[in-house]
Amino acid sequence: MRQHISFYVGDTLHHLSDLPPELTLLDWLRDQQSRTGTKEGCNEGDCGACTVLVGRLEQGALVWRAVNACIHMVWMLDGAQLLTVEDLRGPDGQLHPVQQAMVDEHGSQCGFCTPGFVMSMVALSAQRVDLAELEGTLDGERIINEALAGNLCRCTGYAPIVRAMKKAAAYCARHGEPISARTPELTARLHALRDGKTVELRSPEGRVTLPASVDALASAYAQDPAAVLVAGGTDVGLWVTKRLRRLPHVIAVRAAQDLHQIQTRPDGALWIGAGVTYTEAMPHLVAHLPAAADTLRRIGSTQVRNAATVCGNIGNASPIGDGPPVFMAAGARLHLRCGPERRVVALEDFFLDYGKQDIRPGEFIEGVLVPPLAPRSVCGVYKVSKRFDQDISAVLGAFVLVMAEDGAIQQARLAYGGMAGIPCRATRAEAALLGQHRTQAALHAAQAAMKEDFTPLSDMRASAWYRATVAANLLARLFEAGSVTNPPGAPTLENWQEVAHG
Ligand SMILES: Cc1cc2nc3c(=O)[nH]c(=O)nc-3n(C[C@H](O)[C@H](O)[C@H](O)COP(=O)(O)OP(=O)(O)OC[C@H]3O[C@@H](n4cnc5c(N)ncnc54)[C@H](O)[C@@H]3O)c2cc1C
Ligand code: FES
Ligand code: FES
Known part of the structure; x- marks a missing residue:
């Protein structure tokens, strides 16, 4: 057990032990280090004025990520190399x-x-x-x-x-x-900081636990289920900066190195551990669910995706989170753990009601398993927001239809965000599609059934009428433009459509 964190800022090594759990990197840099080149604009991850560079070892190699210092906690820097704008000038004063x-x-x-x-x-x-x-x-x-x-x-x-x-x-x-020219030296420096130990920081304001492994995390959380789990902190950071919430005990999910696994299993399912960020998951997700690529690239910004985890997006259970409907349409399953006990739930069963999930005190998400798409799946993922980039969805539709060889719809998974208090499936519309061919009549029947699936809210993002209309229209877009997955040798989209429409 270690009782301090260690990290470099420029060429200075810092060891810190007495850290309030809510101290943001931006406040520390500006108030305690006089590094005022890093600016505070929005203090909620939106404007990028506070962007800094964090270098870490990923699979042994140094990788740089831009992050928003306003919602990054100082303790997240354990083992990292930080660079701010003050570090860019060369030794001779030359600009980068x-x-x-x-x-x-x-x-x-x-x-x-x-x-x-x-x-x-x-x-x-x-x-x-x-x-x-x-x-x-x-x-x-x-x-x-x-x-x-x-x-x-x-x-x-x-x-x-x-x-x-x-x-x-x-x-x-x-x-x-100039920075990549220093890679060997900085890599060696970060290797020397690694000791694989759990860290426990205590200050008059509270505790921070950085568990070195998932077992250490499970035991720390079972001992104090009132602790707050923080992964990338892109949601929790706002509780601190906007709602001024105190966090007496924080457990750092991303400290557990064995939660950083992302791999395709022999059966083709994709495993995403709770420590994996959207940036790290992106190439795997794009290969696994190509139809989701454009939407996943629009989650937050590069800075947000560099910190935000896939499982934090599920854990926060927002009705307008982008990941949950996508994974729900794909039939994902959540792996939960409480102390030594593990269980698996279908993602749609995890969300019970607004602010209520199927998770017990001391239980956490270890990872999410996304099965491979079935042959002859028709997929579409469509995000509708007021602004193209860096905006939360008004409505998101994620769809997977599995077609029989004769072109009839064998399985339908239509998942939506923004249509209810939780991300959920349009089960009546799904039922209306089963056994049907992909025709206008089938579409209209499903759109009519969808009216019984949802009673959406009006809020600052969209009115109830707009949401209901868009949700129905997104299904029409799937019928028009959904992409088709084919196993080798299976019919192509064109000749399969001929089959479908006789
Ligand atoms: C500027 C900005 C833009 C954003 N844009 C989008 C967007 O376009 N689409 C979108 O979907 N989201 C968006 N978000 C929200 C956020 O980035 C995502 O929800 C993100 O994936 C959360 O992951 P995180 O690791 O940062 O979670 P954290 O903030 O660390 O945690 C979020 C919640 O999940 C819980 N949690 C974390 N890990 C676990 C675990 N392993 N087990 C159980 N509970 C856990 C935490 O206790 C907390 O309640 C945006 C956020 C910001 C600041
Ligand atoms: S101050 Fe705006 S993103 Fe940090
Ligand atoms: S906000 Fe003034 S230069 Fe960008």
Whole structure:
């Protein structure tokens, strides 16, 4: 057992033991370290002004992630390398290529958002050395837009900033990127910090437990079921910064290294451990559920997805969380653990009512298992929100129809977010589809049945009428444009549709 956390900020090693559980990285940097280059805009993960770079060892290799310091707790940094905007200048005072490009391209006006933009851009240039080769391609544009979607600027407009990103990428391709040039040294430094121990921090304000393994987590939580589990903290961080909630005892889910597993099992099912973030899960999820790719890329921003876990998205049980309907449509099962006891529940049975889940005191999610799609599945995942990026859904529809060889619908799983107090399935609409072919008549029957499935709410995101209309229309989109999975040798979409429509 260790009683302090250790991490680097720039080249300074910090050992901290007396840490309030709710102390955010942003407050610590600005109030205690005088690193005021990191700005506070919204204090809720939306604007990116507080973006910093966190380097960690993932499978032994150093990986940089941009995160929002305003909703990142200081204790999350155990074993990490932190870089803020103050760390970018070279020893001779030379600006980082990204900073220089921002100057050259006039990427800054009032300057308030600039350090945050710069950190997101440096994260991209340190990670994607191939970015310059993608210049002018759709992929290159998408990568840059995704990297910057979590940074808001009210004065410059984004064009000069994007130009600066491209210029910096071209420079780094020719001359190297200064942070990635330090990879061997920084990797060795982080390896030396690793001791595989559980950490217990105590301060007058409370306790933080960082369990080294899932067994240590299970035992700590069984001993104190009143403790708050925190994974990425992208929900819990807001309880602190917006609701001013105290957290007397926090247990850090992501400290348990054996919860970071993500793997495809021999039967094709995808296992996602409770410590896995959306960023880490993304390539696996896209391969496993291709129809969900566009929606998963729109969960929060790069900074949010770098911290947010897939299981935290389920654990918070929000009726408008994006992951739960997707996994529900795919038939996912939750693996729960309480002390030494384990049980498995279907995801739809986990959500009982608004704010109420099938989980006992001291019980937690160990991971989620997503089965493979059946052959001849027609899938669609559609997120509807007011803004394309970085916005919570008004309605999300996630659908899987499994077709018989004759083109009739054999199984239907229609899962929605935003239509009730919990993410749930449209069971009457599903029943109306069974045995039907994918025709207009079948669609209309299912849409009519869906009226009995839901009584949606009106709120600031959408009216009840809008939600009901959109939910029915998303099913129509599935009928028009759902993607089809085919095992090798099975009919293609085109000839299968011929089968379906006679
Ligand atoms: C700016 C911003 C944008 C966002 N955009 C989206 C969006 O587009 N779509 C969306 O769905 N969400 C969005 N979110 C919400 C949030 O990012 C997700 O819900 C995220 O996946 C939560 O994961 P986390 O690891 O950060 O959870 P945490 O904040 O650590 O925890 C969330 C809840 O789950 C519980 N919990 C965590 N791990 C476990 C576990 N293993 N077992 C049991 N309970 C557990 C915690 O106790 C807490 O109640 C956004 C958040 C922010 C700040
Ligand atoms: S201050 Fe706006 S994201 Fe942190
Ligand atoms: S330069 Fe003023 S907010 Fe971006």
